[in-house]
Structure formats: structure tokens, C-alpha cells
Amino acid sequence: MRVSLFALLIMFLVSAFAVGAAVADGKSECLRGISMIKRELSKNHPDDVRERLRQALSNAQNEELENDWSECSTYIADARKAVRK
Numbered sequence: 830m831r832v833s834l835f836a837l838l839i840m841f842l843v844s845a846f847a848v849g850a851a852v853a854d855g856k857s858e859c860l861r862g863i864s865m866i867k868r869e870l871s872k873n874h875p876d877d878v879r880e881r882l883r884q885a886l887s888n889a890q891n892e893e894l895e896n897d898w899s900e901c902s903t904y905i906a907d908a909r910k911a912v913r914k
Contacts, residue, residue: 859905860893866889869908870882881911892904
């Protein structure tokens with residue numbers, strides 16, 4: 830009984846650390862993405878691309894404030910697609 834409780838505690842701690850690492854990765858990806866969009870906005874892009882970049886930046890910054898890292902990464906991906914076109 831004691832061994833199984835100890836094993837359960839270890840599994841819980843390992844999963845908690847894994848979730849913490851995933852959140853940190855999402856946050857750093859979001860912040861790097863926001864920086865990337867700002868750099869791209871300083872370059873000479875067509876007006877439609879600049880508009881999509883501005884919208885993606887606005888949305889990503891809102892998600893940063895809300896700590897919604899998965900949603901932020903969606904807007905970063907949108908910005909990358911706009912630049913590639």
C-alpha cells in the first residue's frame with residue numbers, strides 16, 4: 830500500500846512538471862512570435878500582408894495578456910503564413 834501511494838505521488842509530480850514545462854514553452858513561443866511579427870512589420874511588405882500582420886499582432890498580444898498560449902500560437906502561425914505568401 831505504501832509503495833503504491835509513493836508511486837502515485839511520483840507520477841503526480843512528474844506530470845505536474847511536464848505541464849509546467851509545456852506552459853513555459855507556449856509562453857516563450859508566443860513571446861518570440863510577437864517579436865517576429867514586430868520585426869516583419871518593420872520590413873517593406875504589401876499592404877494586405879501588413880494588415881494581416883497587424884491583426885495577428887493585436888490578437889497575439891491580447892492572448893498574451895490573457896495567458897492563453899495555445900490561442901497566441903494560432904495567431905503567430907497566421908502571421909507566418911501571411912509573410913510566406
